[in-house]
Amino acid sequence: MQRWSKLFIPTLREAPADAEVASHRFLVRSGYIRQLGAGIYSYLFLGQRSLNKIIGIVREEMDRIGQEFYLPALLPKEPWEQSGRWTGMGDNMFRLKDRKGADLCLGMTHEEIMTTIARGELRSYKQLPQIWYQIQSKFRDEPRPKSGLLRVRQFTMKDSYSFDIDKAGLDKSFDLHDAVYRRIFTRCGLKFVAVEADSGAMGGSQSQEFMVYTDAGEDLIASCPVCSYAANLEKATSLLEPVAEMEPTGDGKPELVSTPGCGAISDVAAFFKISPASDIKCVAYMALKRRTVGKPDTWHGVAAFLRGDHQVNETKLLGTVGAAELRTMQAEELERYFNGPAGFLGPVGLNPDAKPLEEGLTVVVDKSLDDRRNLVAGANKLDYHLRNVTPGRDFSWTLLAEIRSVNEGEGCPKDGCKGKLVVGKAVEVGHIFKLGYKYSESMGARVLDPNGKEVTPIMGSYGIGIERILTAAVEQSNDKNGFWLPASIAPFTVVVTITNMTDALLRETGEKLAAELEAAGLDVLLDDRDERAGVKFKDADLVGIPYRINVGKKAAEGKVELVTRATSTSVDVALSDVLALVKERVEEDALLLTVGE
């Protein structure tokens, strides 16, 4: 049993002024964490205790399907050069040199290291499948650490890697992780949703994120309230309402119209008395093409055309053209590629490259424009637009693809579903995806198949942000007085509050009760501080412990008070019954957090 009077639990009445999100404020106020630098935090007693419980759950569940390793965080350059990520990771990687001048980095993820081990040791299909995992610190030089523990430069990640002989094996490893992740987040009391995600620069195919809805989150999720569809906005798609077709004017061919000062979509729509959906918007980018070893990276012009009322989704555009980075074009680049100024750019008269990111201009047209006719577009000439512009007839493109972001209220893309999508903010707590052959191929991992033929194992990669589980739990369960955690991840299950330490009866009753609870297997914190009752109540409400037993005035009648933090409700209980009641409550809670075998 732990005694509050002997512990270091530095609670604060006020939060640091720069703490914005609830989890940051409360984790600091409750003495869970202290900041050391931008995106660098120390975990104090309560914080570490809670994180240890989370890690315990993760480990227990992961042991069902995988084997735990412990890998170095200090990594030599070579494996990263072999995979192409020494340059590919860019500035997000912490790099350093040793005394001999050799390049090292701090691990931000461990695909290369696991693959190095696999390459050196795995020889036969008989050794597959393998699932290897680790729970360790990761380092990322984030451009902007923020929101307390939500985006930091050092954090704890459970990451696992699967090696399979074929795609069917990978599917199985993926599904095993999916199931185990659902168990983990459920046991941690998170209200999560699994969404389709972009696989990003990691390469690979199927990709799924586990998200917890909260306004503190940095991701946007589109989901359907009717069916099960949910996707990260980087990936989400939707059904659009048909737009009324416009009648051609004159001979129906593109016609130059003077539109002085109409540089914005809203101006153009007003000028032509049309919906912005019938205006073609152009966003011009320079895209970075990453070359393989030895060759310099190169920038290429990309013109993105879409409906005037839509927004470019840069993640989709990156994936579509196969670029590593995007930036918007400068005025002189607009002149070079379009021979026209911003605000009046259009697709007619351009000469699109046959393949993306070649010498000329890559033209990408959003699918929503494909079947439209008689639209309005910029004329690549100051103060002029064209009308009667029909895609395919009047201009061509390098690629036709979905490059727009979906908006709330658009139709659910699932067949036959009539739902309207809603968009909400969420924080990512886990991510599983199928890597494919990217690392095993580039790093030369090979095994012999049953026919004695050399084959490349196929890989998957699966991550969980340990601190983010805590953060998300705090975000989803807090009020003005503090937060509460489920017993499974709370630093203590119950705090026994002796309301007046000067009263010998209360002291003895509290001590005895705490010892009993402890003996029954509960995680007990005894608040034996020589403080006024009010102080103890305020602290108890703050620090995330789900149950509190007040030992106070009614102790003389053999009664104590059981307070449930989540509901702020209390009941008087006979001293002899309180142990059974607390156990019952905790078991009921735990039942809600179980998943079928």
Added chain:
RNA sequence: CGGGGCGUGGCGCAGCCUGGUAGCGCAUCUGCUUUGGGAGCAGAGGGUCGGAGGUUCGAAUCCUCUCGCCCCGACCA
């Protein structure tokens, strides 16, 4: 990297514009009282005003440089 803001005792802040004894609340320590929702009274300790340089008789305050932190954007397996 672009834009904005802030660095004054452990936390939250005032003072800076208009240069002249470094202040307030909370916290801490001691004593007495108090004891069911962050107590009262009395006393005490604690600050190179982020750092460096400059202007000045004199700088927390004005100027220059620099470091750090936060927010918005960009970015983000």
